[in-house]
Amino acid sequence: MKMLQLHDKATQIAQTWRANILHWYKKHGRISLPWRNLSGENAPYGVYVSEIMLQxxxxxxVLESYYIPFMKAFPTLTSLANAQEESLLKLWEGLGYYTRVRNMQKSARICCEKFNNALPQTYAELISLPGIGKYTAGAILxxxxxxxxxxxxxxxxxVLCRIFALENPKERLLDELAALLLDSTRSFDYNQALLDVGAMICTPKNPACLLCPVRNICKGQAxxxxxxxPKKSILEPLTLHLAxxxxxxxxxxxxxxxxxxxxNALYQGxxxxxxIELENITNDEKYYKKCGSFKHHYTKYAITANVxxxxxxxxxxLKQxxxxxxxxxxxSQELDSKPLSSLCKKALQLAGFNVSRSNRI
Structure with missing residues (x-):
């Protein structure tokens, strides 16, 4: 389907699309999520934290273990800017992609210096901040x-690819379709609804098409x-020998x-x-005991960890x-306040050490 035809199609279905999406959201959407019920001048910051965590x-x-503790510890942009990095990483422990929280702090410090201790209210200024891309800027606004x-x-x-049966559309086209379908009078609820349809109904595998509020106008449901x-993601194999x-x-x-x-640092901070280099210890097994092995995925790596x-x-x-x-x-007591990687906690538990592995890991 050519771009002009797609634009025409989006215009034709827009009214039905919006009504059905919003009706479904009112009945089935995740309306009670805390970051969807913020008010006051600190609401943009609360949204910002949630959006970065949800990446x-x-x-x-995020809901069960991270968002509320983080917001209690760092309730404002200023408190985030002034936080000790070790404290930030401890609260982020187990979420992975730690660059996210470091960029949050960098952005917070910039906002305190340039934007009067608040997030800026324009797209251009938001997207200039570390770690904030097109989607995150739009969501904050x-x-x-x-x-x-x-x-x-x-x-x-x-959702858009399936509705219009698009196999590999350009980013610009999807941006244009999203703008044409937007309910500009109820954009908050509409966008939350669209996110929920994608997360709860139009899932990557085994979508619940029969429950979809826009199935009657979907070209890709067959x-x-x-x-x-689908994009093929190939993880890079990595073997570690943890001592x-x-x-x-x-x-x-x-x-x-x-x-x-x-x-070269897997988990900075x-x-x-x-x-260790295994050849340094394998000459004489009386110097060590192998506790076992486990598999672990982290960013682009498929890790085999020998402990x-x-x-x-x-x-x-060890020093050699x-x-x-x-x-x-x-x-073990001191570890309660130190940021550890999930990989590290798994290894310690495998070796029989009493290190907490909460549901955040």
Whole structure:
């Protein structure tokens, strides 16, 4: 279908589309989500936090374990700007993609310096901030400042592709279709409804087409898996040999993944178990005990983690394997306040250490 025809089609179905979407949302939408019920001058900030957390993360996880504790700890943009990074990362622990929260703090500091301790209210200024893209800027303006805005995220893209049977449309076309279909008089509810249809009905696999409020005008419902064309994501294999060394005081050795380590640091700003060179310890098995292995996915990596326990006499082996890395020693109690990666917690639990793995991990 040519672009002009698509525009005409969108105009034709717009009235029915909006009415059906909003009617469904009133009955079935996630209206009670806390970030959908914000008011006052701090509402844009609350929306901003939710939108960043929801990137690459399911609503259920954010709602149950992250959003409310984070907002209680850092209730304003100013408090976020002034926070200690270790405190931020501890509250973000288990969410992954830690660059998100670092960019939030960078943006908060810019807002405090340039925009009078508040988020700016224009698209151009918002999108200039670290970590805020087209969708996030639009969502903040619509949900936080109640401006009439259309935008496209992964869920909305999938809905539009299926409605118009588009296999691999250009971003510009989807932006135009979203703008044509927008209910400008009720943009807050309309956009929330569209997000919910994508997340709850028009899912990537096994969409519930019979329950869809716009199924009667959907061109792609016969073969929804074709729209859009699925992207193949290939994870890079990575094998790690994680060493658990406990000193005579019962404290565990950790490394700190510093920003200076750049791309070689898997978890910047977090404490992790040392990743050792296996040949340094395999010559004599009396120096270590293999606790087991597990699989772990993180960003672009498919990780195989082998976990080894070194006894208290083998600090030299550990230092030999990591000659230019500082070691930090913490008791189990001290770990409660230190940001750890999910990978690290899994390894410690595998080795029998009593380290909490809450539902955030």
């Amino acid at each position: 690459q993360t399911q609503v259920k996880r 619509c949900f936080g400042f109640r401006q009439s805005m259309s935008f496209v995220d992964g869920n909305i893209r999938r 073969n929804p898996a074709l729209y859009p064309t 658990i060394y406990v000193d005579k005081k019962g404290k565990i050795a950790f490394i700190y993944e510093d920003k200076k380590e750049g791309k 977090l404490y992790n178990l040392p990743n 080894y326990k070194l006894d208290s006499k083998n600090l030299a082996i 394997s990591m000659p230019h890395t500082n070691l930090y020693f913490f008791s």
